[in-house]
Amino acid sequence: MTVEMDKIVSLCKRRGIIFQNSEIYGGIGNTWDYGPLGVELKRNVKEAWWDAVVYRRDDMEGLDAAILMNPTTWQASGHLESFTDPLVDCKKCKHRFRLDDIGGAACPDCGGELTEARSFNLMFKTFVGPVEEEAAVTYLRPETAQGIFVNFVNVQKMMRRKIPFGIAQIGKSFRNEITPGNFTFRTREFEQMEIEFFVKPGTDESWYEHWVDQRFRWYLDLGVNRDHLRLRTHEAHELAHYAKACVDVEYLFPMGWSELEGIANRGDYDLRRHAEYSRKDLSYFDEATKERYIPYVIEPSAGADRATLAILIDAYREEEVRGEKRTLLAIANRLAPIKIAVLPLLKNRADIVDLARKLAADLRSEGKTVYDDTASIGRLYRRQDEVGTPYCVTVDVQSLDDRQVTVRDRDSMRQVRIPLDGIREYLKKCLATGGLAE
Ligand code: GAP
Numbered sequence: 001m002t003v004e005m006d007k008i009v010s011l012c013k014r015r016g017i018i019f020q021n022s023e024i025y026g027g028i029g030n031t032w033d034y035g036p037l038g039v040e041l042k043r044n045v046k047e048a049w050w051d052a053v054v055y056r057r058d059d060m061e062g063l064d065a066a067i068l069m070n071p072t073t074w075q076a077s078g079h080l081e082s083f084t085d086p087l088v089d090c091k092k093c094k095h096r097f098r099l100d101d102i103g104g105a106a107c108p109d110c111g112g113e114l115t116e117a118r119s120f121n122l123m124f125k126t127f128v129g130p131v132e133e134e135a136a137v138t139y140l141r142p143e144t145a146q147g148i149f150v151n152f153v154n155v156q157k158m159m160r161r162k163i164p165f166g167i168a169q170i171g172k173s174f175r176n177e178i179t180p181g182n183f184t185f186r187t188r189e190f191e192q193m194e195i196e197f198f199v200k201p202g203t204d205e206s207w208y209e210h211w212v213d214q215r216f217r218w219y220l221d222l223g224v225n226r227d228h229l230r231l232r233t234h235e236a237h238e239l240a241h242y243a244k245a246c247v248d249v250e251y252l253f254p255m256g257w258s259e260l261e262g263i264a265n266r267g268d269y270d271l272r273r274h275a276e277y278s279r280k281d282l283s284y285f286d287e288a289t290k291e292r293y294i295p296y297v298i299e300p301s302a303g304a305d306r307a308t309l310a311i312l313i314d315a316y317r318e319e320e321v322r323g324e325k326r327t328l329l330a331i332a333n334r335l336a337p338i339k340i341a342v343l344p345l346l347k348n349r350a351d352i353v354d355l356a357r358k359l360a361a362d363l364r365s366e367g368k369t370v371y372d373d374t375a376s377i378g379r380l381y382r383r384q385d386e387v388g389t390p391y392c393v394t395v396d397v398q399s400l401d402d403r404q405v406t407v408r409d410r411d412s413m414r415q416v417r418i419p420l421d422g423i424r425e426y427l428k429k430c431l432a433t434g435g436l437a438e
Contacts, residue, residue, distance in 0.1 A: 002228065003316045005254040009183055011327070012312070015387050017041065017337075018184065030177070030187045037387050040337035040368060042191075042308045045222075046170050048334060049193045049302065052218050053168050060195070061159050063169045065147025068128065071138045076277035077146050077270065079123060079139075082241040086117040087178055098179050122175040124188075140174035145299060147171075148196040149270045152295075153282055156198075163284055163295055164207065166197035170304065182255050184305045191304035198284070198295035201268065204244075207298045208265045212247050215263055215300045219249065219307075223332040224314050228252040229260075242269040249302075251310040260310055261302035268294040311335060315388060321413070329388030330411050333431050338389040339367030340427060343380045345396040347373035356395040359405070359423070363393070366428055385410055390434075391427060409436045 012018035016035035020027045034042055054060045074080045086099040092112025099117045102108050124140040127133075141147065148167045155167055170193045177188055184190075199207045212231065219229055234246040246264040250257045271294050275282040285292045315331040333339065340363050344356040353373065360371040370389075372380055377394065384392050394406040404417045407426070416436055418426050429437040 002252055002254050002313050005183055005313075008254075008309075008312055008316060011316070011386065012038065012183075015383075017312070017387070030181060031189060032184050032187060037337040038308075041312070041331075041335060042304055044335045044337070045308050045311065046191075046193060046304050048222060049218070049304075049307075050168065050170065052214075052221075053166075053195055053300075059165045061155050061161065061165065061167050063148055063151060063155065063167050064171065065144065065151060065169060067141050067172060067174075068126075068138055069141060069146060069150070072277055073146050073150060073274075074123065074139055076273045077149075078241045078273065079142060079146075080121070083123060083142060084119040084121050085178055087120050088114040088117050090114055096178060101179060120176075120178060122177065124174045124176050142175050143173050143301070144169045144171045144192045144194045145196060145270070145301065148194065149274055149297075150278075152196075152198065152271060153280070156284065163286065164197065164199045164203070166195050166298075168193075168195045170194075182253065182258075184309050185253065185255075185258065187305065190306075193302045193304050193307075195298075195300045196266075196270075197298040197300075199298060200286075201293060201296045204265055204267070204296040204298060208245065208263065211298050211300045212263050215261060215302070216249055219251075219260070219310075222311060222335060224251070224310060228310075228314060230257065232257070240264065242266050251306075251314075253310065253313065260306050261300065263298070263300045266297040266299050268296050270297060271295060326382065326385060328385040328410060331388035333390050333434055336388045336390055337368065338370055338384070338387060339391065339431055340369040341380070341384045341389050341392045342369065342371050343377060343392055343394050344373050345377055345394055349397070351400055352395055352397065355399060359393065359395065359420070363424060363427060366424060366431060381408065391430060393423070393427075407436065411435070 015037060017038040019033045019035050021031035021033045022028055054062050087096060088099050089096050090107035090112045093107060093110040095107060095109050107114055123142050125137055126140060127136045128138050129136050148169055172189060173192050174189050177186055197207060216231060220226060228251055230250050232248045232250050239246055243264040244267045246262055248259040249261040251260045271282045283292050283294050315329040317328050317330050319326045342356050342360040344352045346352050357371055360369050363369045381392055390410050392408045399405050403420045405420060405423060406415050407418050408415045414436055426437060
């Protein structure tokens with residue numbers, strides 16, 4: 001069983017990882033802000049994704065499209081018509097539910113009678129320009145995918161790409177979720193990491209398998225426990241309006257198995273619809289075979305917030321060390337918000353403080369490095385353990401004489417003395433390999 005969500009929420013607040021948005025005004029339904037350490041963690045997750053899906057492949061391009069789009073986009077994509085949740089209200093306690101989330105015909109909270117289901121469109125409506133009239137209506141994008149589809153021809157032609165190739169994008173999406181909850185799992189504003197991979201019809205099933213495999217492995221490579229991950233194929237009635245097939249990568253969150261990422265075979269639905277609504281030719285001509293076709297699309301669509309939350313939950317540990325509780329985030333080095341903490345053993349010794357500060361400045365080239373002298377060494381270690389800092393470097397009285405410092409490994413708590421003149425290289429090696437290098 002994984003940790004309870006309350007412990008994660010409390011750690012995130014206490015250690016500057018995630019705060020409630022506009023907390024001083026009582027907050028706003030399920031909207032969260034990433035604090036100084038949260039922003040580092042989420043950036044590292046996004047960078048690991050970009051690295052895996054763009055830099056390590058030769059069949060991918062990146063894109064950063066705008067959130068606001070011509071409103072016809074949402075007609076063509078089918079979101080205006082079909083991006084709805086069926087809602088029911090309890091006539092007695094007035095609580096509201098997504099029909100899909102509740103098993104029976106009665107209110108799960110009080111057993112009261114439920115209203116008939118109503119369809120509710122999840123897109124946030126807004127107005128472009130000063131006049132709030134129908135002609136100025138547009139929407140905040142509910143998925144980043146459409147920004148990719150409308151740029152398919154631009155990217156394909158300008159980058160001289162041949163099918164198969166894909167486009168990756170990270171960006172904010174917005175959904176007026178009716179029943180948000182479970183911390184950052186389901187929010188109204190969130191970040192997606194999406195790929196639209198364009199393939200020749202007929203090759204789509206093997207590319208679908210390829211991407212399911214690649215995306216599952218990505219979570220394993222980041223150190224997520226294999227037993228907390230699974231694949232779940234969608235039943236026909238669960239498929240989104242555009243999908244031919246879909247499989248979810250699920251994580252065992254504290255509330256149970258839930259979606260981390262969906263990998264869908266969207267067929268030619270999107271390019272065909274955009275071609276129809278824009279009256280532009282969005283087909284592809286294969287010079288080698290002289291065939292013209294509308295590509296099929298395989299879409300691995302992940303959530304940066306959900307991946308970050310799963311990584312936090314998965315890394316959370318509580319242990320007993322010499323009769324005291326130790327909380328730590330056993331997180332992969334590349335994801336850790338802080339890589340190195342430099343701690344002087346005595347903060348009232350100017351020579352030790354001076355050496356420690358100089359060392360911290362020198363180590364900053366290896367990743368985020370902090371200097372901290374605001375508590376006793378035991379408390380400083382615990383603080384760094386709680387935010388997953390893999391290495392603490394302690395400067396003590398002896399360091400002034402022997403020009404060596406102590407490096408402590410977060411997970412094993414093992415310590416080694418390392419000469420100052422080789423410390424940067426040593427930590428570089430540790431950061432790359434994990435644990436204490438030989
Ligand atoms: N373009 C396809 C698409 O948007 P989706 O399954 O609706 O598919 C993809 O969303 C991913 O985006 C989800 O697996 C999840 O990680 C993330 N996501 C979706 N809605 C979210 C929400 N309300 N809060 C946080 N993340 C969300």
